[in-house]
Amino acid sequence: MRSHLQTLTRTVSVVRTLTGGFRPSPKAITRTMSSNSTGLMFQLKLNPITGNSEWIVIEEELDDASPKPMLATTSYLDMLNDSPRNRVYRTAIDKTVSKQCHVLDIGAGTGLLSMMAARAMGVDDDSSPSKGVVTACESYLPMVKLMKKVLRANDMNSKIRVLNKRSDEVEVGVDVASRADVLVSEILDSELLGEGLIPSLQHAHDKLLVENYKTVPYRATTYGQLVESTYLWELHDLYSNEANVADGIHLVPKGKESILRVKPQQFAMHCDAMGEELRLLSEPFKIFEFDFWKRPDSHGETQVHTKATNNGTVHAVISWWVLQLDEEGNIFYSTSPKWINSPSTNNGLSSMYTGTRDWCDHWKQCVWFTKGKGLPVRKDEDVRMDATHTDISISYKFNAQSQTSEVDHSQDSHLTLSPERIAIYGDNNWRQFMLKAINYALKGKESPLCVIADDSVFLSVAVAHISKSSHIIAMFPGLGDKGRQYLQAVADENGYSMDRIQVINTRKQQLTMNDTHQNKVDLLIAEPFYFGAEGMLPWQGLQFWSKRTMIDSMLAEDVCIMPCKGILKACAMSLPDLWRSRCALENIEGFDHTMVNTTLGACGPSSESPCLPFFIWQCGETQKLSDTYTIMEFDFLKPLSSCHGKAKVEFIEAGVCHGFALWIDWVMDSTNDIVMSTGLDQRYWKQGVKLLAEPLKIGPGICSTVIEAHFDSSSGELSVNNR
Structure with missing residues (x-):
């Protein structure tokens, strides 16, 4: 699951790394470190005002009196409140674990699936490998501690063995006495593969499971549908949207269309909320099938053929997955949008694949943006799409779509931003609003020294473009040197010289008069926007207040501060x-x-x-x-x-x-x-x-x-x- 971000907690920099299984749990967004020699546990905290991080000691035991920021802001609660999910797992485990055996639970969380398995086979306190045993594998230490509390409260602590390890660190003969007969797991994200499902299954198949093992879930199938949506188009095609804006600012100049872009990946979104903004251009189609009961491949390719059901432009592929939890194919869970669940619009899908579920935030649909302005299609036209999966992601490419001609730039000058940030930068009203504010701030100032106190490349380019005599210092606390390389790459198209722009060292804690050549700051501005904090609480932008305070002595008497x-x-x-x-x-x-x-x-x-x-x-x-x-x-x-x-x-x-x-x-x-x-x-x-x-x-x-x-x-x- 994609986890929520708390203002005081720093997200793990690589979300799609491999915890319960092969992953340091994306369900848990704090970075923790334990010391076996001292018995202490540390947590990496981010002060949203200073932007600085530090390791702090947190309580060893998760008792009711201790603070819980590391878990209160994760998706575990949302997941545990998903009654349809819990119900299908319980039903499938009761059906699959029909006799005493060795069950391995990868990514055990609170131990819910482990307890279901222990109950299903009647494991008692004197369990042995010959009778029945459950091994719960969870690598995230705070969750391990919480799981042990849950097990004790349910009188399951002596029936389930808890391993505080990644599954790929578990060794037969060292951590467990024998290979497991049954695998139960829930290491799935909205895209299906992003929590390391494939590497976890591969290692378990090779090292931890018997031949012909059973598994819950049994299989997962991904589906997709072509859609037209102006809203989704605006989330990624900055070049085309900027072409409709006549303000003279070129964040993505012609020939450099990919210099500022979203990452080419699937994005988890609640597509039902887009309602009438989505126009369906195809029936649902099957993409990939992943069998949990056999060793999966790290790479796969398939070509999808579907007919366009309407004239229009394909702006995106919306995808979801269907989980088959039992071998017989009677127990399913689907992350499909609601229009698939409607009996009148199930598009020929079997009713077992279209079960309803409650709204939840831990599993959404996924959106893959088509290139540029999209792919024009006509009704009944055959649309071909190549789908590829790696061990952690799925991507798509349309054979019929012409490739945008782009000059090959150094990867160093490319910036990848969130879809929402791309849409903001392409929004004409927002740009006019910001330009009005910039002109207000520059009024009456000749050759001003302007400090950009956030990560806004738009403000940096706009001030340099509007005020030809200004000197600009961009702090870029998140973008750093990437921001400098970007500004240099688009300088010619925006009519400024890098001689007037300075990007300070991102490791520098304090701007000094040496940085300004002993000149006072005439203009201090921000959107405010801080790279990497887009998913955090709105008051993360108050970091601007801290930047303003740090350079208080350097501000001119008539300084203009924006926002004020x-x-x-x-x-x-x-x-x-x-x-x-x-x-x-x-x-x-x-x-x-x-x-x-x-x-x-x-x-x-x-x-x-x-x-x-x-x-x-x-x-x-x-x-x-x-x-x-x-x-x-x-x-x-x-x-x-x-x-x-x-x-x-x-x-x-x-x-x-x-x-x-x-x-x-x-x-x-x-x-x-x-x-x-x-x-x-x-x-x-x-x-x-x-x-x-x-x-x-x-x-x-x-x-x-x-x-x-x-x-x-x-x-x-x-x-x-x-x-």
């Missing part, structure tokens, strides 16, 4: 699907999980739900229950400081309040005329969500609530509470 203010906004929301996926756990298929609620940050009377980042518009059923309220303001004209604020929120709609959506509006000018919102109407930015401990039914006698926020400038934490 940040406003924390909130709106009461009905979020039934999101709340259900994050609510407190009780009994899961007969096993008590109440002891994990506090650790996993569940919504409930005995646990506190953290603020988490979500695209609200992709969160299933949603409804605004109040107007928008200002909670507090951050004054960037003054140095960084702690602050707090609160607001009385009046409900204007009847319903059930599950929590609050929070975001920041960035005020770019001192007259408050130029305000960039990241709120509910802006689909390219994630909002923060603070869920209530218990849903609040809005009715007679309940017409308002109070929301309060505290910002700690030393840690960068922003805490939100309601009463």
